[in-house]
Each structure stands twice: as C-alpha cells, then as structure tokens.
Amino acid sequence: MTCCMSAIGLAGAIRQRKIGVGEAVDAALRAADKVQKEHNSFLAVAHDSARKRAAEIQARIDAGEDISVLAGVPIGIKDNISTLGIETTCASKMLEGYIPVFNATAVERIEQAGMIVIGKLNMDEFAMGGSSETGAFGAVRNPWDISRVAGGSSGGSAASVAARAVTVTLGSDTGGSIRQPCSFCGVTGIKPTYGAVSRYGLVAYASSLDQIGPIGADIDDCAALLQIISGSDEMDGTCVINQPFVFEDSITERLEGVKIGLPRNYFEGGIDDDVKTAVLAAAKELECAGAVIEDFDMPLMDYAIHAYYIIACAEASSNLSRYDGLKYGRRSPSAGSLSEVYRLSRSEGFGLEVKRRIMLGSFVLSSGYYDSYYKKALQTRAIIKSSYDSLFGRFDMILSPVAPTAAYKIGENIGDPLKMYMGDIYTVSVNLAGLPAVSLPCGFSEDGLPVGFQLIGSAFSEARLFRVARVYQRRTAFHKKRPGGGAA
C-alpha cells in the first residue's frame, strides 16, 4: 500500500500509526532491490542502516515527538551526494569502495527531519551526461520502456520515483540533470536557485552550476522536501539563502495576474512534434487557469550550450583532479612510479565522457586559450544572466520544453557527444543564470513516453513557481500516470 502514496501521505499515515516506519522502510527496501534488478536505478541499497534508523524514528514518533512533515519517509539519494558510512561512487570506478566519513548537509537535514536513506541512486559518471548511460555500472533503464534511457544525469533518482520504489529522491542539476530525467520518466523535480541548498557533500562536477534538488511524484512532495534541505550552511559560503524556504499551504485555483513568457524560438526546428504539442498544451492549460501567456524570442539561445560546456568542463577538470589514486578510490595496481599512479589510475578509473570533459576543460583553461574560450564563456554567461533579468521584468516566469525529445533508446546517441550536448539546449541557461526551475509531466509522446515542461523563475522565486505548478497539477493527471498503465 505504501507504493501508491505520496511522501506527504505516507508521513501522515505513519503519524496516525496506520503504517509503521519499519513497514514503510521494508517495503521501500524490497522495491529498491526489485528496481535495482529491473532498471539498474540503485547502486547500493542500505538495508541494515535503514532498518536501524527506522526503529529509531518509530520510537521517537511513539514517544510523541513531532519530527517533521516527512518523518519516517524512505528516500533515495543520488550517488554523488556524500552519505556517511554508505559507499558513494558517483557511478565511477574511480570512487568504487569509497565510503565517506561525513554526510552532505542535505543528507544531514533529511536525517534530522526523520527521513530514512534507503540507498544510493545510479547516474551518469560524476553527473556528466544526459542519459545515465555513462556510469561505470551500467545504464539506468526507463521504467516506461526498459529499452530506453531514463535521462540524466539523475536517471536513477527519476526512474526510482517513476517506478514508485520510493516517493522522493535527491538529485543534482548542473545543466538539466534533475529536470531532463524527470521529463523522460514522467515525474516532478525542482532545480532550486543556486545558493538555496548547501552543496556541502555534493561531489563537485561544476561548482558554479551544481545544485541539489528534490524529485517526487508531484510538486507538493518536492516542495516539502525542498523546505527540509534548503537554508544557509556554515560549510558552504555560496549558499546565500538566509532562511530555509517556507511554502504556504493555501491553494489557489486560478492564476489571474500571472504573466508567463513562452520562448517562440524554443519551438522552431530541432524539437520533436509530440514534445512541442505537449508543452504548448501545458501553456494552454495555464492560460485556461487565468494566466497570461505571451510569446517572446529567447536571446542567445545558440550560445548557451557553448558557454555551458566550456565553464562546466573547465571547473570539472579542476574538481576531478583530486582523484589522483593516492588518497581514496582507485589506485592502479600496475602503477610503479608516482607519475604512473596518476596516469594509470586516472586512465583506468575514469570513463570516456569524463575524460572527454577533463580534456576539454584543461584545454580551455590552458595559457593561450583562456582568453579566447574560458573568458569569453564567462562574458556570455554574464550576458545570459542579464537578459534573464530583463525578461523577469516582463514575465513572472518562463515556460519552456525541458528537452527536445522524449526518452531515446539506450545506445542510440551515446556515440554522438555533440547530439547529446544539444539535448541540453533548454536547460543549461537556467544553470548559467543560477535560476530555479520546476520540471512537470505534461503529456506523452506517440510511443507512450512521458514528456515534461519547465517553469523558470527569477532567483529565489520558488514559492511562485510552486503555486503555478500546483494549479497545473490540480488541473491535470499526467503526474499520476505510472509505467505499466497504472495510476496512483
């Protein structure tokens, strides 16, 4: 019965003693084992620690303690988020066997809220990829069609929610890594404003773009989880939010006065017709709810991908240098000298996509190229940011596709990195500008695959995004559809 509930519903049932925490956790562990086999969405299932925690939380609830709105709820964590005592590999051979000595701040807050970590979720290696195929431990399969990708890089986080193994998970979004797998898997996710959630313990891919965010079956679960993980942190100076988010419970039915921009050029060429149809239908739906929809041309659309890949790879080349075979993770057994430890450990430990991005990033930072690539990319980023600023003078939010296609076949695009990178065209500018965005299911392709859209807001306007997302989900049922024809 737990599999059909929302996270908030499950926590309510636990509070009312209709379901025991142990029972909920056991069900989640069983489901995790199952989807690990079927979809390869989990990399580790933490049976023992989860059961132990479940007993502790149950005891506190029994003692009358009101821990949090999600107390007792099992949760899965993307494998690039540090979990004390639970192997954290980033889906890389490089970190196979690495067991962190500390919890990420987000995990710490989840545990303080009485939630129970049941396992670690598969992803693209070091979050580099858009299909969850680049990981060292195999591709994540899409629960809607196991021959297809789940999207990425938070593929495991989206797929496990789609399969209702867990109600909520944590993912991370550097260039679309929460929103795009949510779109591919038919679930809801939030990429919070940069600086809203502490990155402490998030294994860095691109520090100035990375952000941890929630994934769930609907916007209410995501909002509840975001309230728990958001807030400033002594350990992360870039986490500039003052107070954790507090979202109002009051429900609006109408969206009169809300102005939504629709980037015309996002729907021209390069986008699949059924994606276009579904996203435009979502805009129509919001219009019916009272919102004003207005077309505009998104500036610099052609530059975002370039700026993103230069900046992300530059930071990644530095962030991933610490994996040198000396301290933790993989050390090549055939290395003799120090330079061999570096060369062989890194050659053997990293996969192709990670190496490609390290090479690209090292190149754009090297002397003689810095000005023509990296510096230009930073300038482009600044211009993108200011054009968003002026757009938010005109609109409350922007509605756009998440990805140009629905989920493609596993192996279909992996040999064509440029095509893969172009799949990020609608998502990366949001990260470059540090903005919040929600990804919501809005329909299905001809093949019956989920399609999502995103609402992009100004910095720290999450509450407004949720209000609109909530109205949308009350008017539609796409987020309730489940793989295999069922509905929650």
Added chain:
Amino acid sequence: MWETVIGLEVHTELSAKSKIFCGCDTSFGAKPNTQVCPVCAGMPGSLPKLNIAVVERAIRLGLALNCEIRRSCKFDRKNYFYPDLPKAYQISQLYSPICMGGYMEIGGKRIGIREIHMEEDAGKLIHDSGFTYMDFNRCGVPLLEIVSQPDFRGSDEVIAYLEALREMLLYLDVSDCKMQEGSLRADINLSVRPIGGDLGVRTEMKNLSSFRAIGRAIEHEAARQTKILESGGKVIQETRRWDDIKGESYSMRSKENAHDYRYFPEPDLLPLEIDEQWLARIRRGIPELAHQKRDRYARDFGLAVSAAAALTAHRNIADLFEDLTRESAQPLEVANLITGEIMRLMNRTNTLSEDLRIDAKKLATLISLVINAKISRNSYKQAVGEVFMRDTDPREYITKHGLMMISDDNAAAEAVNAVLAENPEAVKDYKCGKDKAFGFLMGQAMKKLGGAADPKTVGNMLREVLGDC
C-alpha cells in the same frame, strides 16, 4: 661594471589559530594527520569557507605597507598534481590580490611592494625507508605572499628589508616569523645588467631557509650570472634550488618546462566585499610599529638610540619594556635591566626573543627594592636571575636568603664598634695613614652584618667612629 637587480617573494605563515578554509588547528609540531578534516584533506564534496581572521591580517599588513586594499576579495585556483596537495589545486589569488602597490622605507630607500596575496599551504611529504608518507596537517595553513618590486641592488638591502618586514609582521601579529618552522620563506628573483642598462634575464632561487642562506645565495647567484655574461654567455630563465650545505645552486626547471597552472577563479568562494567601515576598524587596530616605538623611547624616556633599538628589535621585548616601565615608573632602570641582565641571561640560555616569558610584576618588585636601597645591586642581579630561570617569587627569595639590607643604625654601630675592638692593629694602621686598613675594617664589619647592610651607611659610620678614636 655590473649591477645586480633583485626582487623578492616572501611567504609568511599567518599566526591565525585556524586554517584559511576550515576550522582545523594550525599549531606546529602535532602528530601527522591529526589536524585535518574533510575540507583540508580535499575529500569529495567538501567546500572551502573563508576564515575572516586571515583576511584581516592580510589587510593589516597591507595598510602598514602603504598598499591599496582591493574592495572585493576573490580567489583563484592554481592547478597542479603533487602528493602534498590533496585537492590537486591550491587556492590562491592570481587575478586580484588583496593588496597592491605599497612600499617600505629602508635606510632612506623606498622598496616597492607590488602585491600581497593570500593562499593556502600544502602538506608535507615524509620519506622513510623507501616509502613516502603524506602529512596533511599543513594543508590549508594560511600564507601571505609579499611580492616586492625589483628594487634591491644587493644582499645588504635584501637583508635589511627582510629584517624590517619580519619586525613588522611580528608587531602586527600577522605572523610569528619562525623561520625554523617555515613561517617565513623567501624566493629570490635575480638578474644582472650593466649599470644603467636594460634588465637582464632573471632566475628564481628557491629553498632559502635563513637570512644567512639568502645573503649567500644572492652573492653566489650574482657572481654566477656575472661570470656567464662576462664570458659572452646568456643567462637562462629558470628556477634554481639553493643548497646551503654545499653553498651552491642547481637548476630545477627552465622556462620551457614551466608549469601551466591553468589558473581560474575559484567558484566555491564568493567574492568578499570589504567596506570602508571594516577597513577603518582594522586601521584603528594597527599597533605602534617598531620604528615609531624607537623614536618615542628616545624622545619620551631619554634612552640612547642603541638602547631604544635593542628594546624594539622584537615585539616581545618592547612589550616587556613597556609593561615594566608602567609598573615601576623607572624607564632608565628598566632599559638597563633588559639590555643588561635579561639579555645576558637570554644569551646564556639560548632563549629567543619570541620565547621570552618573564613576569613583569616580579621584576618590578625587584626594581623597586633596589631603587629604594632595600637590596644591594648584587642581590638584585641574583634575584633577577632566579625570576628568569625559575619564576621564583622575589620577596620570598630575598627573605629566605636574608638579602634585605639592614637599615637599623644600632646594629651597624654595634658591629662597627665590635670590629674596632677586635682589630686594634688595623685601627692603628689606619691612623698612621694606611688607607688599606679601612678596607679591611669595612670588610670585617660587613661580614659581621652578613652582607645585609648598605655599605654606604656602614662606611660612614666607620669613618665617624674612627675619627673619634
């Protein structure tokens, strides 16, 4: 004729209690890897958090060196692989150092300060019986790099600058400057040119761990380059390493093999804005510096220039001088005590100025006793030694050893009369004009009084009684 042109990069370890990007302790000499956390050990997912105390010290030094302080404090990453660098990059400041464009006056000459920037130290490798061990205790210890303009023309100027800088760092409580613990290091950029000619090709000299080594390395490198140039050769731009035992240097790497550090702005640290109020507060907190103290001591206390210089050579000594003067109100007596007995004791016990710990209150007690003729000069010295060596309570010590001088005239008169009665021969000799006899009688009287009497009083009394005979 050739001229040597030298620029200096001084690295100094800050005296901040915690590391620059985490809360770990910075104290020296702890067991390997006991002062580490996920941040300074570069564990995946950890993030740096800037320690404001470090920024404050950098600004303090910048203000004292007449620098312009950048209002937005940013960091950059310097990327390279080495086992002592767990993140494989050092967080430093390339593009916008916190302080720029200052100067320092030495002997009437102005030495330009190009910039001062903050950075983190690396760890230490320990090589032992075929294995290399990594100690990350030093990782993240805050450093300042003070880069001068190429304004030096010889080793004497360099040493004078380093001494003045060291003094300033100590006075400002920016660094404890313990060279043997590596808290002050200098790299030398040196080139040679015909006097008045264009700048020559420079070399950078590393591994200089004492002022003496710096002086020797400069002489040696200037001679080496001059020899090359005189024989028509060309100096190669390279980094050289000084071997102080052999007294020579060797090439570490040439310009062609120079690292490409792929510097870029550190994305994990947001720019820290430095406002006028903060700057003003730091400016107000800057203490009186050595040269200001020297002038004041000479002016206000009438101390000789040499004494004022000796007293201000180290902040610890100057602090002692000022504490003692405040306690005793006897600046000249205090100056004599410190430059005399205290410094003699420090020399004898090999005590460095920075390690001097002595109770000013106890010394003040002794000064007051000797000034008021309650103890003799000899007892005073003896007691100062006791306070220095064993932190003894001076009053207890003096009482215990009966060093308090007897000012009771009756006791002195009794002793004088007894001595005269016991030594009629000597009295006769004195009367016959033998002055030596007076000394003998005086000695006898003092002996009777156990040394605990003011010799002046006893002498007067003796003379008086003898005159009556």
